[in-house]
Amino acid sequence: MTTTFVQTPSTADLVAARRPGHSLPRDLYCGQQAFKDDLEQIWYREWLFAGPSAAMPKTGSYITMQVGEYPVILTRGSDGRIRAFHNVCRHRGQRLCAKASGTGAKLVCPYHQWTYDLDGKLLYARDMGEGFDPSKYGLKSVHCIDLAGMVFICLAKVPPAINELAANVTRYVLPSGLADAKVAHVSRIVEKGNWKLVMENNRECYHCGGSHPSLCRTYSDDPLMTVMEGPNAASPEILDHWARCDAANLPSRFVNAPDMQWRMARVPLMDNQESFTMSGKAAVRQRMGTIPWNDAGSLMFYHFPSSWNHFLPDHAIVFRILPISPTETEVTTHWLVHKDAVEGQDYDLQKLIEVWMNTNDEDRQVVEENQAGILSPAYEPGPYSPTQEAGVIHLIDWYCGVMSARLGALQAAE
Known part of the structure; x- marks a missing residue:
């Protein structure tokens, strides 16, 4: 009797087999070898x-x-x-x-x-x-x-260049006055999903209307409100918002890395609302930094692989993800307010945090159900919506580009 051994595809093979515009092969979301390769080629080498x-x-x-x-x-x-x-x-x-x-x-x-x-x-x-x-x-x-x-x-001995990111983060975030802020609250949760699923979920609002009733009071799930192609290419509402910000010397226009590893842009909230609260009004009396109006919207900044962030006139919310295992990810959220703001006088903590506490838990449930389905042998990669999930495409294209280049270099050196 002859025994046939089937060789498990390598991470490089799985990346190479990925169909453009589609989700990843199963093992890239739950395989132990893929997780090890993610750590070594991305998490131990990127900022x-x-x-x-x-x-x-x-x-x-x-x-x-x-x-x-x-x-x-x-x-x-x-x-x-x-x-x-x-x-x-x-x-x-x-x-x-x-x-x-x-x-x-x-x-x-x-x-x-x-x-x-x-x-x-x-x-x-x-x-x-x-x-x-x-x-x-x-x-x-x-x-x-x-x-x-x-x-x-x-963690790398020689880190990648950070000059362009540093210049843009400094310019865009400086008006929010993070150096003069304090931590109002910290949340740490573990989502039972691969880190890429956590980041994928953040990079689209295709799911928002059905999953995030608190957030959708102020944040539009219309892709035209978040999809933009350049500093002069966006919906009329966003372009008008940028023009207003330009007049106040408030950096707001879309800027990004060539490979989309990071991007920043300030977008208005729905109906000129002020903050991510259930009422839409500012949660904190004292504005952050030098932002001139309560309705300046949210400066959105993401950076692969580890963070997405919102900088509002009254507070900032910064998010960090860290991989724990192939199917576990830690999500840490900090709510920041002006250092002189006094809880109970200048802000009510519950009103400050409730929208994103709700949203984080809703996202946890979505990611965990997503992971549960991918663990099934019946899973096969499906197509992304080019309008609703453009941000997910950016993430997966970046991931596959980095992994293909770095794993390919390793194979060539062997």
Whole structure:
């Protein structure tokens, strides 16, 4: 009797087999090898949104994040600078900080109390003997940059160029005054879906009318309100909004990376409403930064693979996703308000967060049902709507382009 072995297609094969304008083959959404390749070729090599600088408001404030196999800690030093390090003690590898956030004058390993300064320098290591050189055992740094209050990290030894993104984020986000903001609320949820499904779901509003009753009070699910092709190519309503913003020197017109890895544009809310609230009115009395009107709409900014964001006149909402497993993704949301805004006086927290708390949970349910269907052997890739799902096409084209190039380079080198 002869046994026939069927070779499982590689990630490169699956990417190459993808039909343009269609969703991905099944294993790219749930396969262990594809997940490993995603981590190594994208998550360990691209700039990732880590969080708002407002989450580290003072010397010693820190946040942590888990990027695949890499635990990372970010902290604000006594010089005000935010730095990132591998969250691993140089003694025997203990994770330095287990909490999602906190504050400490120093970074102290809980195992044997090796103590590091906020710039990563080893300050104290008890009983290490003669000849021990603490200068050789500082924390390993991670590339880190603060762009107008949005902090990005990159795990690669040599990170990709960030100049164009940095210039545009700084110019567009600066009027929102993130450096003068504070965190009003943080939400962390785990969605039982692949990270690409989480991002796909965000990149279209084809599902909004049927899934997001709270959001659709103020945010239009008409694709003409979010699909644009350039700084002078959009619906008349958006073009009028941009002209108004131009007159106030408020950067708003569509700008994007050539491969659509990121894009920014400010769009009006429906019927000149002011904010993502159930009433459509501003949730916070004090406006953010230098935005001149309550009805300036939302500056929308996404960056593959890890973030989408909304900057409104009264508050900002920034989102970070991190892959946990082939079918699990962590979504962290920060609501930011002016640093002088007082809860209970200048804003009601429930009114501030309820629309996106509802929306996040609704998206979780959508993604989890999407993943459950894809796990079926009966799943096969279906076509995207070129009008309703143009943003999803951008994501999948970017993903396949990056993976094809990088996996192809690996194969060529073997």
